[in-house]
Amino acid sequence: MxxxxxxxxxxxxxxxxxxxxxxxxxxxxxxxxSRPAVLITGASTGIGKTAALHLAKKNWQVFAGVRKEIDGAALVAESNGNIEPVILDVVDNTSVQAAVALVQDRLAPSGRNLSGLVNNAGKGVFMPLELIDIDVFDDVMQVNVSGVVRTTKAALPLLRKSRPDQAPGRIVNIGSYAGSISLPLFGAYSASKFALEALSDTMRYELGPKWGIQISLIKASGVKTPIWDKSIGSSNSYLDQVEPSRLAPYKGMCEEIMEIARRGEETGITSEEVAATIEEALTAPRPRSRYLIGNGAELQMTARRLLPDWIWDKLLLNNLRKVVEPL
CATH class of the missing domain: 1.10.287 (Helix Hairpins)
Structure with missing residues (x-):
């Protein structure tokens, strides 16, 4: 007993x-x-990678969209396991759906919704419109425009609050200074970023009043990231394939604009500054619809908005000697 x-x-x-x-x-x-969760596209390098590491340090559950497993492994190592990489190619419907399904599975046990979607994946090609192959042009639009729509559509069910005590998620689109001011050779890239302006406005009208999903567009001027080297490198590769006689009228223009792009990167703001702005857009009680950041960006944007085209064109072209030199 x-x-x-x-x-x-x-x-x-x-x-x-x-x-x-x-x-x-x-x-x-x-x-x-209980951590807020965020999905970031294009997190292998540059702004996306920096934002993933920044938010992970701020105790966010970060799902980092990458296209290669090796890039995901690098993020895991650099974050001490605080980032979960997700294979995500924004131009591939199957890839996007699978990535969002994985995020949903991870959130389901706690009943949380997705607190943020950062549409960051992007690419640039700098070529005269006469010389750019239409498939190259379409590729830029697929990544920078259709990819945003594709990913946002898939993630929307997770952004809507699933419990009364939750706040709806937010969407942060990474735009550009080039979405308001275009330059020679920037036709494809600027077209995509101008389009992102329209998409962000439409999202704000369609998703804000009904579901409380707030949309922010971050417009940065030059940022010190690998995208510039990649874009300039790929652009030069495409130009090398153009018949010399067709390239000749644009050769000086290409040299001048590529040099401007390089200087823009060298004197630009850091990706950490952009990451801090992303955090603000995701957490501020009243986030802005647009964040304009970068050296001289606000002054130039104001001038572009206020000046008539003929004055703006004259100011711009006066600084582009090789662009305006006659044949």
Whole structure:
């Protein structure tokens, strides 16, 4: 009897200890699962990678969209395991759907919605419109425009709040100074970023009043990221394939604009500054619809808006000697 009683007493103590330990584990899980969650596209390098690392340090659950497993592994290592990479190619419907399904599976146990979607994936090609292959032009539009629509459509069910005590998620689109001011050779890139302006406005009207999903567009001038080297490199590769006689009238223009692009990167703001702005757009009580950042960006944007085209064109072209030199 005593042995039995002792055994029962021991089991009771063990059961209480087990329940206490279980409550501790549950508390830890609940604490971890209370983090806001964000999905970032194009997180392999540049702004996307910096934003992923920045938000992970701020205790966000970060799903980093990458196209290669090696890039995801690098993010995991650099974040000490605080980032979960997701294979995500914004031009591929199957890839986007699979990535969003994975995020949904990760959020389902805690009943959370997605607190943020950062549409960052992008690419640029700088070529005269006469010389650009239409497939190259379409590729830029697929990544920078259709990719935003494709990813946003897939993620919207996760951005809408799933419980009354939740706030709806937010969408942050990474636009550009080139979405308001275009330059020679920037036709494809600027067309895509001008389009993103329209998409962001439409999202704000369609998703804000009904679901409370707030949309912010971040417009940066030059940023020190690898996209410039990649874009200039790929642009030069395409130009090398153009027949010399067709390229000749544009050769000086190409040299001048490529040099401007290089200087823009060298003197630009850091990707950390953009990441901090992304955090503000995701967390501010009243986020702005547009964040204009970068050296001299606000002054130039104001001038472009206020000046008539003929004055603006004259000011711009006066600084582009090779663009305006006659044949």
């Amino acid at each position: 005593l042995r039995v009683g002792a055994n029962h007493s021991g089991q009771g103590c063990g059961a209480r200890n087990t329940r206490a330990a279980h409550r501790t584990r549950v508390a830890v899980v609940v604490l971890a699962d």
